[in-house]
Amino acid sequence: MQQRKSFAILLGTVLSFGTILGCSTGGSSEEPAPSGTPSTGEPATAPEAEAPKEPLKLKVTLTTGNLGHVVNSSNINEDKYVKKLEELSNTDLEFELLPHENYEQSLSLTLAGGELPDILQTKGINTPEIAPAIDAGVLLPLGDLIDQYAPNLKAKVKPDSWKSGRVAKDGVIYGIPGDNAITNGTVVYIRKDWLDKLGLSTPKTIDEYIEVLRAFRDGDPNGNGKKDEIPFSGREKFSHTGHFFGAFDVPLNAWRLVDGKLTPNHVRPEMKDALAVYRQLYEEKLLDNEFITQPGNVWDNKIVTGQVGMWAHAATYPDTWLNRLRENVPEAEIALIPAPVGPSGKPGGVYAIGSSVSDFVWTIPAGTDEAKAIEIIKFFDWFYSDEAPSDFFLYGLEGENYTKSGDAITYKYPSVKEEYDAEAMHQEWLHFTGPKLHLTDETFIKGRNMGDLIFSGIQTGMNEGIVNDGLDLPTLPALQARPELDHNGLFQEIAAKIITGQEPVDAFDAYVADWKSRGGDQWITEATEWYNNR
Amino acid sequence: MAPPKKKPYLLRHWAIYSMILPGLLYFLTFKYIPLTGSIIAFQDYNIFKGVFGSPYVGWKHFENLFTLPEFFQVLRNTLLISLYQLAFGFPAPILLALLLNEVRKLAFKRISQTVLYLPHFMSWVIVGGLVINFLSPTIGLFNDFLEWLGFERIFFMQEPKFIRSIIVTSGIWKEVGWNTIIYLAALAGINPEYYEAAEVDGAGKFRQVVSITLPALLPTIMVLLLLRIGHILDLGFEQIYMLLNPLLWDNGEVFDTYIYRVGLLGGQYSYTTAIDMFKAVVGFILLMGANRLSKKTTGNSLY
Numbered sequence: 001m002q003q004r005k006s007f008a009i010l011l012g013t014v015l016s017f018g019t020i021l022g023c024s025t026g027g028s029s030e031e032p033a034p035s036g037t038p039s040t041g042e043p044a045t046a047p048e049a050e051a052p053k054e055p056l057k058l059k060v061t062l063t064t065g066n067l068g069h070v071v072n073s074s075n076i077n078e079d080k081y082v083k084k085l086e087e088l089s090n091t092d093l094e095f096e097l098l099p100h101e102n103y104e105q106s107l108s109l110t111l112a113g114g115e116l117p118d119i120l121q122t123k124g125i126n127t128p129e130i131a132p133a134i135d136a137g138v139l140l141p142l143g144d145l146i147d148q149y150a151p152n153l154k155a156k157v158k159p160d161s162w163k164s165g166r167v168a169k170d171g172v173i174y175g176i177p178g179d180n181a182i183t184n185g186t187v188v189y190i191r192k193d194w195l196d197k198l199g200l201s202t203p204k205t206i207d208e209y210i211e212v213l214r215a216f217r218d219g220d221p222n223g224n225g226k227k228d229e230i231p232f233s234g235r236e237k238f239s240h241t242g243h244f245f246g247a248f249d250v251p252l253n254a255w256r257l258v259d260g261k262l263t264p265n266h267v268r269p270e271m272k273d274a275l276a277v278y279r280q281l282y283e284e285k286l287l288d289n290e291f292i293t294q295p296g297n298v299w300d301n302k303i304v305t306g307q308v309g310m311w312a313h314a315a316t317y318p319d320t321w322l323n324r325l326r327e328n329v330p331e332a333e334i335a336l337i338p339a340p341v342g343p344s345g346k347p348g349g350v351y352a353i354g355s356s357v358s359d360f361v362w363t364i365p366a367g368t369d370e371a372k373a374i375e376i377i378k379f380f381d382w383f384y385s386d387e388a389p390s391d392f393f394l395y396g397l398e399g400e401n402y403t404k405s406g407d408a409i410t411y412k413y414p415s416v417k418e419e420y421d422a423e424a425m426h427q428e429w430l431h432f433t434g435p436k437l438h439l440t441d442e443t444f445i446k447g448r449n450m451g452d453l454i455f456s457g458i459q460t461g462m463n464e465g466i467v468n469d470g471l472d473l474p475t476l477p478a479l480q481a482r483p484e485l486d487h488n489g490l491f492q493e494i495a496a497k498i499i500t501g502q503e504p505v506d507a508f509d510a511y512v513a514d515w516k517s518r519g520g521d522q523w524i525t526e527a528t529e530w531y532n533n534r
Numbered sequence: 535m536a537p538p539k540k541k542p543y544l545l546r547h548w549a550i551y552s553m554i555l556p557g558l559l560y561f562l563t564f565k566y567i568p569l570t571g572s573i574i575a576f577q578d579y580n581i582f583k584g585v586f587g588s589p590y591v592g593w594k595h596f597e598n599l600f601t602l603p604e605f606f607q608v609l610r611n612t613l614l615i616s617l618y619q620l621a622f623g624f625p626a627p628i629l630l631a632l633l634l635n636e637v638r639k640l641a642f643k644r645i646s647q648t649v650l651y652l653p654h655f656m657s658w659v660i661v662g663g664l665v666i667n668f669l670s671p672t673i674g675l676f677n678d679f680l681e682w683l684g685f686e687r688i689f690f691m692q693e694p695k696f697i698r699s700i701i702v703t704s705g706i707w708k709e710v711g712w713n714t715i716i717y718l719a720a721l722a723g724i725n726p727e728y729y730e731a732a733e734v735d736g737a738g739k740f741r742q743v744v745s746i747t748l749p750a751l752l753p754t755i756m757v758l759l760l761l762r763i764g765h766i767l768d769l770g771f772e773q774i775y776m777l778l779n780p781l782l783w784d785n786g787e788v789f790d791t792y793i794y795r796v797g798l799l800g801g802q803y804s805y806t807t808a809i810d811m812f813k814a815v816v817g818f819i820l821l822m823g824a825n826r827l828s829k830k831t832t833g834n835s836l837y
Contacts, residue, residue: 108801112581128801136582236779290672293691293779481598483796492780500692500781518603 055092056375061110062121062360065429066100069421081426084397088389089382104129116365118376119432124166124361125174126474133363134169140364143173145377152384153377156435158356163534165472166357176380178358181436184465186350187315187457188243188340192333194221194309202337206247206277209340213286216309222329232281232310233288235299237492240312241291244281246349246466247342248274252487254352255470255527262470262527266491267515272508273343278499292496304328312339312350315457316439319450320420336457338464349461352468362432383434394437394444396426413448470527478523485520575808595808604787611698612788615774616766618702624762626710628755631717632743650711658708662776665704666691691777694785701774701786708773720754721747756834764821767813789813 064070073079076095086093096117098106107122108129116138122130125139133139146153157177161167167175195202195212198219203209213231215221222229234241238252245251250265258268265271281287288294288302302308303321306329313321318336325332339348364376382388395402395411401422402411414420427438438444445455484490494511497503512520544551575595577588599605630650637643653661669690671677677687690696728746737745771790778786793806829835 108581132580132801133582136580136587138582289689290670292781293666480802483802484604489795493783496780502781514603 053090055086055090056372056379057092057094058119058376058379059094059096059117060119060121061096061098061107061117063100063103064097065424067421067424067429068417069425070097070429079425080397080400081422081430084392085426085430088392089379091379116367118364118368118372120363120365122175122361122363123359124164124357124472125169125363126165126472128475130363131475134174138366139174140366140368140373141172141174142176142364142377145373146173146176149374149377150381152381153433156384157433161356164355164357165474166355166361169474175361175363176433177356178360178362178431178433179436180354180356180358181439182315182458182461183354183356184349184351184461185315185354185458186240186242186312187336187461188310188312188338188350189318189321190310190335190337191216191221191308192335193331195335196333197221197223202335204338204341206244206340206342209244210281210286213281213310214284217284217286221309222306228307230288230302230308231286233294233299233302233308234291234311235294235296236292237488238495239296240299240350241287243312243339243348243350244277245271245274246351247340248277249342249344249346249348249466250274251349251352251466251468252491254466254468255473256467257469257531260528261524262531263524264470264487264527266487266495267512267520272505275495275498275508276505278495279501279505282499283501287499292500306332315461316454318453318457319448322450322453334453336453336460338460347464349464349466351466352471353465354468355472357472358436380433383432388434390435390437393426393431393434394441396423411444411447415449469531473527473530476523476526476530478519478526482519482523485515485518485523490515572807572811574804575811577804579804579807581803591804595805596812598805599809599812604792607784608787608789608792611785612767612769615698615701615769615786615788618698619705619769620762620766622702623706623709624759626706627713628717628751630710631714631721632747634714634718635721635747636739647711647714650714652711653708654712656708658770658772658776661704661708662773665700665777669700691779692781694782697777697782697786701777704777705773716758717751717754720751724750752832753834756828756832757836760821760824760828760836763824764817766820767817 069079069081070076076082076097077093082093082095085091096110098110098121103123104127110116111129111133125131125134130139153176157179161177161179162173164177167173167177190202190212194216198215198221200212200215203212216229216231217227220227220229238245242251245265248270249256250268250271252266254265255262256265256268257263278287282289288299288308291299299311303311304324304327306325315336318334322332322334325334339350342348362380364373368376391398391402391404391409395409398404402409404410414423423438427436439458442455445451445458448454479485490511494503494507498505498507571585573585574588576590576592577585578591578594579585579588602608634643634647637646668674669676671687671689674690676690681687690700724747728750729742732742732746767789769788769790771794774786774788775791775794778791789809793809796802796805825835825837
């Protein structure tokens, strides 16, 4: 430990020498040091500039994101990327990590402990863990501070984000949203080499999808002479399995305004039709018959060992899948294709279109003194400002992750997991808010290994989409009293039973009646009221 | 001169009585003080306002629980699984201890004991994963075996009728070795002269077990049984949560997993406290009943 620390210091010293040297040889004297470049220039600029401001001390509680780079770090506060961010933003960050796997529980425990950081990462102010904090006045209202001190935030955050229930309650803003550049980012993956081998074209409608899956089942696309292919696989709780729900306009966890009433999709009549399709897929063994009990890692393993013909996952991820798949099946190809078009004729999607607020919303505890609160707001504003070091967020550390000559940047795109983790570290994890260039910058994306595939995936996702009228709906009283009304409750049971054939499809009607009598009607009324007052 | 006043009994034996202090303190700090927190079952608890700031709502959460359509199903599952565990899980270590006690080869006994303890140290996350994989229709060893015998492959984890057996069996597998320890200790305390005398009288091995070993073990068995009954609704959350999925809720959902699903994930502190109180009350009643019954029938009791 001690040794590692001193090594880190040594390394830091060597690196900073390196950059100072680089500066003095490369930088021409008449040009003022641009603020965007790494500011090793302190000794050079200090004499004429006013005394450098003391770095702002900030305690931040946030998830590890399950990033290898974060989880395996012996001391995250000494990490080189964190150090760089501190240097660029003139802050002294102290991270307190919450495990990604049980984030909600750990957050609840932190809150129950009573000691709050300066900046608290949340999944939204309407989540069960955070919502009580608003009622108790524990979080700072940020509207006035943003108006006065955060011109960039105000201008560049999408107006919808400020209205989101995850950011504001009753018109009062409590959170600073992260930016979600891609609001519909989950797409259907298919084994292109299987399609080609069987002479099939890309399926479009539900029927065509089923035909392709049947061919996958019977046509022996992996060529081992055995009928061991899994045409379509998914995970427990219908996770990453949703595109047939999408085709019927009933993605789970989404709502639709029907006859003036905001109704959750899992009780709409269209859901019954969708379940019938899943039942058919299950019966014909087109859908992995283990998917109801299947944890993510088993699913993942089946895919990368080349057993699965179709699955759904993030549009920005195909290169990782393909690389891992090719370790086992060198000739594998994948394509990211549009989700099936349903009876309505409109393009579907895997999930409903998501919020423009990304996974996380940042909050500030109410006890913070005003001067500090202003500094924190300015810190968040900085991410959107012109001074924000987009090179750092996009490419990482100069000299290590990329080199620059003039305006041309040579970036070493990651190729192994550690490098992907490190990239996600500065692009996502350290990027509290601000534009997500790595998801929108076409040159950057296409420059990657398999960049065209990723770009096509993002385009596919953006082209489709199902509207969710109940986007960012808060937890309403009816749901608090009867948590089983949610799609994770009673619905899971009836859906699993219908699909596996333990109950007839018509059992859905009895389930809806039961759901309504338990307080579902009350929930619809409350949700509709929320919708109308939004 | 008056004779010196006799010191009160407690003061005279203060050294012995002071030994009770750590235990008393432990129960005060970790059991009785937290008990007052149960008051949140009658509140709409907000963790930021605390116990004193949250509004009282009376029996609302209990009404929610008792009017829940699944209430009796969850109660039935909890009681049934608990009874099965009592019927099969409780005697298992006694039986095993008796068998181990008869093993004469010391090396074999040591090795088998160690092997039997080991699963106790694995977490349910691991054991649950093992069980699911073991029973899987595609990669499961057990299904391979069934197929080899000429049977159809079975989706064990999707058939509600199997879940209780799976829970009880996996529980026994994991804990049986560990639970033998206390019985083996009790067995070691039996005077060997009894056995010698029995042998002289011509009693066989089986007769010795029935007439000497079991009666000697009975007090230990009774106390452990009574303690178990007090926790009859506490099945241990982890095991069942690891093994459950929506298809198995009908037969497998118990209070502990239900609390987790609606409570911790939904931030429903008050509701789950109410459920927990209900569990404790049922456990208390059962314990009192069993204790009285035991006193009447065997003369052994907890107090």
